Amino acid sequence: MQRISTGSPFEATMGYSRAVVKGPWCFVSGVTGYDYATMVMPEDVAAQARNCFATIGAVLRQGGFAMEDIVRVQYTLCDAALVEALTPELGAALGAIRPAATMVIAGLIRPEMKVEIEVTAFKG
Numbered sequence: 001m002q003r004i005s006t007g008s009p010f011e012a013t014m015g016y017s018r019a020v021v022k023g024p025w026c027f028v029s030g031v032t033g034y035d036y037a038t039m040v041m042p043e044d045v046a047a048q049a050r051n052c053f054a055t056i057g058a059v060l061r062q063g064g065f066a067m068e069d070i071v072r073v074q075y076t077l078c079d080a081a082l083v084e085a086l087t088p089e090l091g092a093a094l095g096a097i098r099p100a101a102t103m104v105i106a107g108l109i110r111p112e113m114k115v116e117i118e119v120t121a122f123k124g
Helices: 009-014 045-062 080-094
Strands: 002-004 019-022 025-032 070-077 100-105 115-122
Touching: 019 045, 025 045, 045 080, 045 115, 070 080, 080 100
Parallel strands: 070 100
Antiparallel strands: 002 019, 019 025, 025 115, 070 115
16 A cells, blocks of 8 residues: 655644555545645635646646546535536546546535535556
8 A cells, every 4th residue: 555645734633645556446535725845825716627627637736646636526515606617627537437426515614715615546
């Protein structure tokens, strides 16, 4: 088993890995819109989603996977009114891959967080 970290302070304080690779599977924890190099969070949900997918792509590559290996995705969005602004980013990142998907509208742990994206990838 391989554990992957982005160095986010949340990983250490909350006791989790950004991703865990086990055999042909990669389980990526929920990723919010921070740029983890700077710990800056854009205000716009589309920009947050782009940051999410950049982090997810980097983590997958580190584990030996690619975006095309994503088989499941869960989106947690803080407000249903943001779906329209978010949709183009989802299509751009996963439109050709078309994993099984779920979208949940729920509160996130910090007010600046508008979207959290979690994926599972399979290589086999």
